Amino acid sequence: MDSDLSPQDKKDLDKFIKFFALKTVQVIVQARLGEKICTRSSSSPTGSDWFNLAIKDIPEVTHEAKKALAGQLPGIGRSMCVEISLKTSEGDSMELETWCLEMNEKCDKDIKVSYTVYNRLSLLLKSLLAITRVTPAYKLSRKQGHDYVILYRIYFGEVQLTGLGEGFQTVRVGVVGTPVGTITLSCAYRTNLAFMSTRQFERTAPIMGIIIDHFVDRNPNKYLYQPISDVCMPSFFIYIPSLILLYCSRLSYQPPVLVGAADFCHPSTLNAANPHQMGIPGKEGGVPQQVPVQPCHAAQAEHARASSCLPNDHVPAVPSGSGEDAEASSRSTDGKSVSPRDVMETTFTRKVGAFVNKPGTQVTTASLDLPFAAFAPRAYDIEENDPMVQPPESPATSSPLQGSLHSQGSGESGVPAQDDFVMVDFKPAFSKDDLLPMDLGTFYREFQNPPQLASLTIDVSSQSMAEDLDSLPEKLAVYEKNIDEFDAFVDTLQ
């Protein structure tokens, strides 16, 4: 086959194939940058635009492509592949698509190299531009950011499609016949983009907490141009839209761990085996090593940085569970372990909130860490001691202040009126022990138990009853005398 080609044609063809391969990589990688691409048309040929298309050359990408080619050209049995994968900030990755530039043995000997092959390769690049915007990875790449990034890997040799999962689809971009073989450009893309690890969801109920969104000015190019020589073979899938929920749940019980230059948290991804394990990128084709670590809050899904997310002795492993619930339950558990007697012993050291007049409601010093601990439900309260359930008898007092259901009498701390209650120093909230410290307290105590209305007392009522009966005729006489006045008043109301 090659003997039919003139040396010039052979040289030209090799050059065309080489630059076509390089431009193919550029188009694919640039289409996954996450940005809209715009290049200008030029009526005057610049001489440097291969295939008459304005495709910029990103030096790092060209370098990677040349490194992968290593001086060889795509040929029969030697395919050039560009693998696009998604990698989260935690280091978990998933292959999205693989673009393959292959050559088969079917030759077109009659085709003109310098004209027809060149133009058809140009057409194929245009088709590649169109198709790269159609595959599912394009939308994902446009949304990449601090949750995940899109990475690429170029390799030469046999096509590897096992990482795309089951049911991957293939689309053929186009073919160009040449005297040495037929060039085929195709794409195999993953269709099953996710399933959630159900085990993780059973343990960790997603909590919509506060999202700490640290905006980091990053260059998306920087993520994409990381040479990926070691690819973490995915052993799990990631459900992209649910990452936000996981992000919140993680934040609720874990302090952010700063790794590298990043200053924000990333959602953890799921591992089917253990939600706290991440796969450390192993060697190419190797099995990733599972290491129990805290979710790595890394800014960039970089191999070097991902490997730094190793077990951190300073951050204890938190048992999986809903963050706030776990915290609350642990603290309530702490409360339960304290006996009421112990609680009473600590009474005088506790701070009582406003309007609290129930000395039986005790909290431990430990539970004081809870915000508004005084109002938190206390499991150790038993109904017998709950004055709301069984109000105490009003203590007899000479003070005009009648006891209410929650009365404690006046003044200072004293002996408990009943065994169930303990007199405490009443310190109203927000009152300071200076100037006139007890004014508010005195005021409150006095008017908390207002005197009984005179009209409601039995003596008074009985007395007024007799008087009313006696004065009734006189009142009736007065009303009859003024009846005209009353009638006029009624008329005005009508």
Added chain:
Amino acid sequence: MNCRSEVLEVSVEGRQVDEAMLALVHTILLHRSTGKFHYKKEGTYSIGTVGTQDIDCDFIDFSFVRVSSDELDRVIRKAVGEFKDLCCALQDAMGNGTDGMGQISLEFYQKKKSRWPFSDECIPWEVWSIKVNVVNLANEQERQICREKVGEKLGEKVINIVEVINRHEYLPKMPTQSEVDNVFDTSLKDVQPYLYKITFQITDTLGTSVSTTMRRLIKDTLAL
């Protein structure tokens, strides 16, 4: 020579007509445009560079690539806009809830010089017919679903277009300098598409053309 004919069919909502047509027409024109030819002495020529531009659709979950040429884009938008206006006018005339159908044709042709007094002959060599079914949607939920579905369908159509293009069937030969205007549209400053024309036809759900429908409406009105 037989003209190659390809038919694409899409169902879209009224406000998606513009973008859907632009996406498909521009995708076809991307493959049927070259850089500007600069002829040199001895019959050789050099070709300019074609730039590309990503376009995001507003009413469809879809992005496409077009040739970086504002002039070409203006011409296409004008034609697609007229097509959309006709579609909307038909829907308004027929009343709410009526689906409409239209067809926009992108025809690539060559001019064949004829002797005087005959005018030049236009010989089509490739015709793309895009049938558009304009649907009415009841609520926002349906619109959201339609937005995604139409995006997927357009993706399939782009793949179909690419598949046809890469069969490498007939293309006009590269012309000499004197005949370049018979093959390419040289009116644009930055790019040079093959000679093309855009035509469209609007039909109602019964398949009758707009003119027939309007005639019937006028007759019915006069009869009252």
